[in-house]
Amino acid sequence: HLVCIECGAVDEIQDDLLEDVEAIVERDWNFKIKDHRLTFHGICYRCQDKEESADEAD
Template sequence: MEQRIDRIKKQLHAKNYKLTPQREATLRVLLEREEDHLSAENVFLLVKEKAPEIGLATVYRTLELLSELKIVDKINFGDGVSRYDLRKEGVEHFHHHLVCMECGAVDEIIEDLLGEVEQIVEKDWGFQVKDHRLTFHGICKQCQTASVEVTK
């Protein structure tokens, strides 16, 4: 974790920002809970445990800055809540998600499935793609299994 924080600190410095204690506390929460797709409020409550003096506005500003710098991705799964997801290091594009419409579970697809689609978009529409996001909404295996069990 310390190496990742150090690399992020360098990213911030390259854009003339500092890694303040508040930003570091926010980053630590995101790193510790990387698979959780936390909302700003979730991040705030967890940061507050580490740094009780921090305010909600500071956490929001930090998340927005990290999003602008492409350290985190701001995502919405259709429920009206923005969530924050650390961008995987060394990847060119945002990763994809599977969202269960029954239980709300979110799984990640790390493989970039849209390389060929991106080339078609660039060639046929003359549109220079910088990034893409793909979210599948459906029913997860667990909910499908539970549904079959109930109907038996």
């Protein structure tokens, strides 16, 4: 998930970017993964656009 620290919006990443990492963990640590969670905290594109618009107005 992508969590905006400005407005609190939560967007979901549709791609499974951890597929290769899961395979390595399962192989190297003999661990059967059933689920994983990954969250990025930052500023969403909507808040970035608002910030840029405000800067241009000044």
